[in-house]
Amino acid sequence: MAQIAVIGGTRGVGLEFVKLALAQKCKLNVLARFPEKLDLLTAGRENLNIIKGDALSLDDVKRTVEGTDTIFLSLDTAGGGHGAQADICSVATPTIIEAAKAASVKKIVVVTSLGVAESFYEQPMVLRFFLWLFIGRALADKEIQEKQIRESGLEFIIVRPGQLLDGPPTGGKYEITKQAMVGIARGDVAEFSLKAITSQSEHWGQAVGLGGKKA
Numbered sequence: 001m002a003q004i005a006v007i008g009g010t011r012g013v014g015l016e017f018v019k020l021a022l023a024q025k026c027k028l029n030v031l032a033r034f035p036e037k038l039d040l041l042t043a044g045r046e047n048l049n050i051i052k053g054d055a056l057s058l059d060d061v062k063r064t065v066e067g068t069d070t071i072f073l074s075l076d077t078a079g080g081g082h083g084a085q086a087d088i089c090s091v092a093t094p095t096i097i098e099a100a101k102a103a104s105v106k107k108i109v110v111v112t113s114l115g116v117a118e119s120f121y122e123q124p125m126v127l128r129f130f131l132w133l134f135i136g137r138a139l140a141d142k143e144i145q146e147k148q149i150r151e152s153g154l155e156f157i158i159v160r161p162g163q164l165l166d167g168p169p170t171g172g173k174y175e176i177t178k179q180a181m182v183g184i185a186r187g188d189v190a191e192f193s194l195k196a197i198t199s200q201s202e203h204w205g206q207a208v209g210l211g212g213k214k215a
Helices: 012-023 058-065 088-102 117-122 125-150 186-198
Strands: 003-007 027-032 048-052 070-073 107-111 155-161 174-176 206-212
Touching: 003 012, 003 058, 012 027, 012 186, 027 058, 048 058, 058 088, 070 088, 070 186, 088 107, 088 125, 107 125, 107 186, 117 125, 125 155, 155 186, 186 206
Parallel strands: 003 027, 003 070, 027 048, 070 107, 107 155, 155 206
Antiparallel strands: 174 206
């Protein structure tokens, strides 16, 4: 049974991941600034350990990763990279890496985005303009985060979803892609990530782009 530390598990992809992992009877340590956001979760609650704290606090992160074998990290850059949380990914990730090493946790799955790093140049020119205009700071933050993960010495999978859509898993209606505008349900990103952790994934050491299957 997988024992997973979840950082960024109270909304979006992270919350979908928590729901799926509990349904599969994984044991979770979830770091949450506002634990009440998880109050509505009932199924599998006996396997859910909520640690009240902040991803920027080394002590809080150490308590979260202790006793786990893999970290699932899904941090949102607020407002497309504007405001107080503009660099949350690149600021928090070194703390998470330090905590992982202290606890001898060797694996991490990180959700970033298509459009980060080299995948930016794989998008059409017009789309690159709008990506940089509206979420350029967020992409820059996540690019630094990806570099930190690659250089950490941890076994990693970087999951790069395209346009995120609300919703649970669609039953496998997604595929590996390089196109950022191919929408994908947050539940599908969570499902891919959980499968990577609980099975023998071929994607360790890689960045994988995800999008919904075209009709």
